[in-house]
Amino acid sequence: MKIAVLKETRSGESRVAASPESVKKFVGLGAEIAVQSGAGEGARFSDEAYREAGASISPSAADAAQGADLIVKVQRPTSEELRVFGRGAKLAAILSPYNDPDSLASYARLGVDAFALDLMPRITRAQSMDVLSSQSNLAGYKAVIDAAAYYGRALPMMMTAAGTIAAAKVFVMGAGVAGLQAIATARRLGAIVSATDVRFAAKEQVESLGATFVTVDEEAMKDAETEGGYAKEMSQDFQRRQAEFVAEHIKKQDIVITTALIPGRPAPKLISEEMAQGLKPGSVIVDLAAEQGGNVALTRPGEAIEIGGVTILGFFNVPGRLAADASSLLARNIYNFVSAFWDKEKSDFIVDWDDDIFKGVGLTRDGAVVHAAFAGAESAQAAVDSAPGETGEEEE
Numbered sequence: 001m002k003i004a005v006l007k008e009t010r011s012g013e014s015r016v017a018a019s020p021e022s023v024k025k026f027v028g029l030g031a032e033i034a035v036q037s038g039a040g041e042g043a044r045f046s047d048e049a050y051r052e053a054g055a056s057i058s059p060s061a062a063d064a065a066q067g068a069d070l071i072v073k074v075q076r077p078t079s080e081e082l083r084v085f086g087r088g089a090k091l092a093a094i095l096s097p098y099n100d101p102d103s104l105a106s107y108a109r110l111g112v113d114a115f116a117l118d119l120m121p122r123i124t125r126a127q128s129m130d131v132l133s134s135q136s137n138l139a140g141y142k143a144v145i146d147a148a149a150y151y152g153r154a155l156p157m158m159m160t161a162a163g164t165i166a167a168a169k170v171f172v173m174g175a176g177v178a179g180l181q182a183i184a185t186a187r188r189l190g191a192i193v194s195a196t197d198v199r200f201a202a203k204e205q206v207e208s209l210g211a212t213f214v215t216v217d218e219e220a221m222k223d224a225e226t227e228g229g230y231a232k233e234m235s236q237d238f239q240r241r242q243a244e245f246v247a248e249h250i251k252k253q254d255i256v257i258t259t260a261l262i263p264g265r266p267a268p269k270l271i272s273e274e275m276a277q278g279l280k281p282g283s284v285i286v287d288l289a290a291e292q293g294g295n296v297a298l299t300r301p302g303e304a305i306e307i308g309g310v311t312i313l314g315f316f317n318v319p320g321r322l323a324a325d326a327s328s329l330l331a332r333n334i335y336n337f338v339s340a341f342w343d344k345e346k347s348d349f350i351v352d353w354d355d356d357i358f359k360g361v362g363l364t365r366d367g368a369v370v371h372a373a374f375a376g377a378e379s380a381q382a383a384v385d386s387a388p389g390e391t392g393e394e395e396e
Contacts (some may be wrong), residue, residue, distance in 0.1 A: 001348045002032045003338075004068035005050075006061050007039040010075050012316055014042025014323040015330060017072040017093065020053040022331035027054035029339060030347030036064040042320075043327035065089070070349055072334050074327075076103055087111035090349070092334060094118045094131055097363055097374065098264030099292075104374055107364040113351070114363040117337065119371075121360035128336040129357070133177045134329035135319040140181030140259070142318050143286040144170070147255045148189065150284045150304070150311045156190020167192050169252060172211070173270050173295065174259035175202035178288055182257045183211045191255070196246065216245035247275045257286045258295035266293040273297040281309025290314035 003026060005018040016039050018026075023033050033055040037047055047057045058064035065071055065084040073093035077085070085091070088111055095116035097104060107114040117131045127133075147170075148155055157167040170186040172179050175197040183206060186193045193211035195202075203213040217238060250256060250271065256279070260268050267289035276285060276298050287294045290301040298307055299314040306312075319326040340357075343350045352358060353365065363371045 001030075001070065002034060002068045004058075004064040004071045005033065005035040005039055005055070006064060006071060006073050006077075006081065007036045008042075008074050009078060009081060012320065013075055014320050015074045015327045016040045016043050016045060016323075017074050017327075017330060017334055018050075019043070019328045019331040020045055020049040021328065022335040023050055023053040023055045025335055025339070029342055029344070032056075034058045034064040034068065036061050040327070043323040045324075045327070070338070074330065076100060079106070082106060082110060082112075085110055085112050089113070090351070091115065092117055092337065095363065097371070101374065104363050104369045104371075108367050108369050111367050113365050115337075115358070115361045116363050116371075117333065117361060119361050120337075121356055123356065125340075126357055126360075129333050129340070131330055131333045134333055135326060136176070136178040137181045138322050138326050138329070139288055139318040140178035140183075140257075141185045142321055143178070143182050143257050143259075143288055144185040144189065144255075146313055146315065146318075146321075147257065147284045147286045150313065151255060152282060153254075155186070168254040169194070170255045170257070171195065171214075171250060171253040172257045172259070173197075173246075175199075175206050176259060179257070179259045180205060180209065182259070183209045186255070187211065194249070194253075214245075214249060216241045246270075247272075247278065250275055251278050251280075253279065253283065255284045255286070257288065259288045260295050261289050261292055267295050269297055270295040271297065276310060276312065277308050279310045283309075284311045284313065286313045288318060291316055 005016065008015065026033050035050045035055045035057055037057050037059055040046065040050065051057055061081060062084040065086065068086065068089055070090045070092065071085060076093055076095040090113045092115045095114060096118060097116050120126050120130050151168065153168065154165050155168045158165040168191045170191040170193045172182050172193065172195040175195050179195060183193050183195055187210045194214050195206045195211050196214050200218065206213040258270050260270060262268060271285065276296055285296055287296045287299045289295045290299050294301060294314055296312060298312055301314050302316045304311065304313045315321065338349050341350050341352060353362065363369065369375050
């Protein structure tokens with residue numbers, strides 16, 4: 001079986017879908033690996049490192065993809081990239097189908113069996129394949145590092161002969177994977193950290209990291225929690241009181257990090273223009289939801305701006321700002337996915353369409369759209385409109 005690793009062409013994407021480490025493991029399974037020349041440059045993986053791991057280096061995407069049974073990428077392919085795919089090839093990548101539902105028709109038309117790794121079901125045996133968690137972990141860490149770089153002051157309390165420097169106050173909105181890593185990183189740097197989440201179940205996790213869980217009414221959140229640990233829709237009164245509470249809490253913070261995402265929908269607005277402008281001059285807001293419109297009303301997606309002395313960071317592809325680590329983790333996710341369904345005797349990747357993992361990630365099969373969220377919809381956009389609502393933080 002031949003696996004092709006293509007170089008990413010989308011602007012700002014420095015990650016790669018395979019590392020020399022994962023290539024060596026694939027070769028050990030009996031796979032033939034073709035890596036497009038320069039594919040690992042952004043992550044500091046040289047062609048020679050891939051060659052030493054057992055891969056062949058192809059001069060172009062077309063050469064790498066020729067005869068490939070499986071093509072692995074980081075992001076969904078552009079229309080230009082799709083031209084090199086052979087009919088019947090399999091594709092595994094972060095395909096973001098809710099953000100680009102029409103791409104499914106392209107995969108089906110070309111006879112590509114597409115697997116959206118970002119739709120990996122949250123089940124125990126798929127944890128090692130979860131690309132969203134691995135990338136969000138790094139995003140949460142990098143959010144704090146970026147915030148510290150723009151803050152212009154020290155984060156920990158410092159006692160010096162010249163006087164004491166107060167510790168910075170950091171507020172994290174959303175305690176999913178990215179949020180929890182942001183909390184842990186800020187705490188390691190010595191900041192005073194508080195956090196909130198729509199799920200009361202997150203309180204224990206937040207406090208276990210040494211942060212303070214803040215909400216306007218804990219008892220109301222308990223009453224609104226389902227048996228499965230998810231938050232029901234809160235009353236209008238609670239939402240109003242929570243918004244007022246958060247607005248007051250934010251005024252006292254030096255750094256605010258927002259992480260809330262809803263699959264297939266614009267990111268919820270957590271911080272209004274008035275709330276953002278209420279922060280002290282020199283404060284920093286990091287909006288990890290910038291690629292879906294942002295959690296902050298003033299965010300300019302892809303930019304770092306300063307308004308009224310408050311810096312707002314809305315960088316795209318935050319995991320890609322740590323390309324080497326992000327690529328290594330993503331490569332392991334992909335290897336774990338493929339190896340879990342590897343037939344050693346045939347040296348082949350066997351797709352079991354009845355398996356819950358493939359039901360979750362499989363978008364197209366034999367020229368047809370088969371994913372339950374998209375198949376049979378009158379239009380691709382109809383599937384997006386029926387995407388799940390907010391249940392707390394969903395990672396990038």
